[in-house]
Amino acid sequence: MCWSGRPGGRCPRWPPCQPRACSRIGTWTSALLLDLLGGEQTQKAADGLVAAGILAAVPTLTAGLSDWAELSGGSRRVGGVHALGNTTALALHALSWAARRRGNRAPGVALSALGYAVAAFSAYLGGHLSFSRGVGVNQTAFEDPPEEWTAVLGENELEEGKLTGAQANGAAVLLVRKEGRLYGLIDRCSHRGCPLHEGELKDDAVVCSCHGSTFRLDGSIVKGPTTSPQPALQVRVESGKVEVEVRAAKSQD
Numbered sequence: 001m002c003w004s005g006r007p008g009g010r011c012p013r014w015p016p017c018q019p020r021a022c023s024r025i026g027t028w029t030s031a032l033l034l035d036l037l038g039g040e041q042t043q044k045a046a047d048g049l050v051a052a053g054i055l056a057a058v059p060t061l062t063a064g065l066s067d068w069a070e071l072s073g074g075s076r077r078v079g080g081v082h083a084l085g086n087t088t089a090l091a092l093h094a095l096s097w098a099a100r101r102r103g104n105r106a107p108g109v110a111l112s113a114l115g116y117a118v119a120a121f122s123a124y125l126g127g128h129l130s131f132s133r134g135v136g137v138n139q140t141a142f143e144d145p146p147e148e149w150t151a152v153l154g155e156n157e158l159e160e161g162k163l164t165g166a167q168a169n170g171a172a173v174l175l176v177r178k179e180g181r182l183y184g185l186i187d188r189c190s191h192r193g194c195p196l197h198e199g200e201l202k203d204d205a206v207v208c209s210c211h212g213s214t215f216r217l218d219g220s221i222v223k224g225p226t227t228s229p230q231p232a233l234q235v236r237v238e239s240g241k242v243e244v245e246v247r248a249a250k251s252q253d
């Protein structure tokens, strides 16, 4: 099954737009269709849709710039072109709206058509960042923790209050002993994938060393930038070995 969600269906050869970009693109698409196919009666609706798309684009642009600031390498370069495209599309639609308000309909429609073409290309780049480079997706989706109890460490390798990384059937896991209780999380940070065991334990929370996302020991979020909780693991000690499994996701009593 491809990402289109159609079992056995043909996969498109281009990535879809990111969800937060889709509302803006959808609004501007509707405006363009009304401009091209509608008559005088639909002009007001088309102008309203252009304005709605502009309003939707402002927070998207702000969120996108914040995401871009955390990227590096090739993703940062693609993200830079994507941000420039979004800014240009927003500016062209703002100029279009101003022209429409002054009654200059033909230049207004031309500007929004040009802005739409730029926005569509930029949305393609945004989709590429998400679906091909994994930017902005929950990074723990790439881990496959064991569904059966799996030994990962000797019990005496787990020191009180120390974040300890281990491997469980190929999945990176984080273990913590806190006041005698054992806790386990997926080690790969849900934000951008940094190893959480390289962060620090502050009070009852794990702080990621990369961008400061903070998770309680049950995986819930204390503080972003992450927007996805960290999957928690069940932990127990059997015959001197620390074992983990993903089911039930509760810490040991």
Ligand code: FES
Pocket (backbone or CB within 6 Å): 189, 190, 191, 192, 193, 194, 208, 209, 210, 211, 212, 213, 225, 226
């Ligand atoms: S990778 Fe960004 S906060 Fe963890």
